[in-house]
Amino acid sequence: MPHTLAILVFDGVQVLDVTGPAAVFGGANDCCEQTFYDVHIVSARGGTVASSCAAQLSTRALRTLPPDSIDILLIAGGDESDLRRLAGDRTVADWVRKAAASASRYGSICTGVFLLAELGLVDGRRVATHWSACRELAADFPEVEVDADSLFVEDGNLWTSAGVTTGIDMCLAMVERDLGSKFANRISARLVLYARRPGYQSQFSPVLKAQAKAGAPFGKLVDWMAANLQQPLDVPQLAERTAMSERSFYRKFTAAMGETPARFVEVLRLERVRQLLSTDRSLKEIAGQTGFSGTTQLSKAFERRFGVTPQLFRETRAVGRPGACG
Secondary structure, eight states: OOEEEEEEOOTTBOHHHHHHHHHHHHHHHHHHTSOSEEEEEEESSOEEEEBSSSOEEEEEEGGGSOGGGOSEEEEOOOOHHHHHHHHTOHHHHHHHHHHHHHOSEEEESGGGHHHHHHTTSSTTOEEOOOGGGHHHHHHHOTTSEEOSSBSEEEETTEEEEOSTTHHHHHHHHHHHHHHOHHHHHHHHHHTTOSOOOOTTSBSSOHHHHHHHHOOTTHHHHHHHHHHOTTSOOOHHHHHHHTTOOHHHHHHHHHHHHSSOHHHHHHHHHHHHHHHHTTSSOOHHHHHHHHTOSSHHHHHHHHHHHHSSOHHHHHHHHOOOOOOTTO
């Protein structure tokens, strides 16, 4: 039997919070060559819903879809005030509470968690939301544990994601849980994703943080460093790429980035190691691809930064398993 999946939307919804997850689940159906996920875009009254941009969405009214028929419920994000008002609609509130109570999974993309919080559906639970809304969510709902760092959080049958594109990452994790990593990887390839991101990855990657800080001439250098982690990346090489003396480069880079070149390079390498540990690559392969001299050096650096060995990290973060279609 197909899994009935509902994405709740409203006027002013962030369109990528809807179309991204819908594309993932639609892609799963294509890969399975059957309807594994029966996807419905729903709204309070049905009909056309205007998104926060020029796109409009055709929706189904809540009353036409029994709440106890929902296997997976997701609340799309948008302006927090719109979501709070939506929670005040008795029809919506009753339907969402009933659907969440019977669904095997429920959750939100981006700020959609505000509706769940208003309805008391995330009390005592750990959740993610867009970085810009974390402080407001934590202040207004102190009984909710807000994870301000993770891309998405799975807390039992509750799944919540951070901003916009992280909804794709979360839904790919759901597909992997249901159907296995083979299908999740196929969908990622179809969507031309740069990489599948695990939930524990930060909303702000070291590269993104560096790009926000770095001005000329370090912006392009950061991009090059991230793409060439297997190279030495020592001060002489980096200084040469920026046409500076080694002494001048060290001083200016440290001032601009807030840490020494060596420290920054290690952060980039370990973040990439953390990503690669979610694949089936061996530790030796990962060390070679990230510029470590061997597994011993990699393990020591990883444990120093994250407090666990790479092996234990991989074991505790593993989610893939064979699934229904494969």
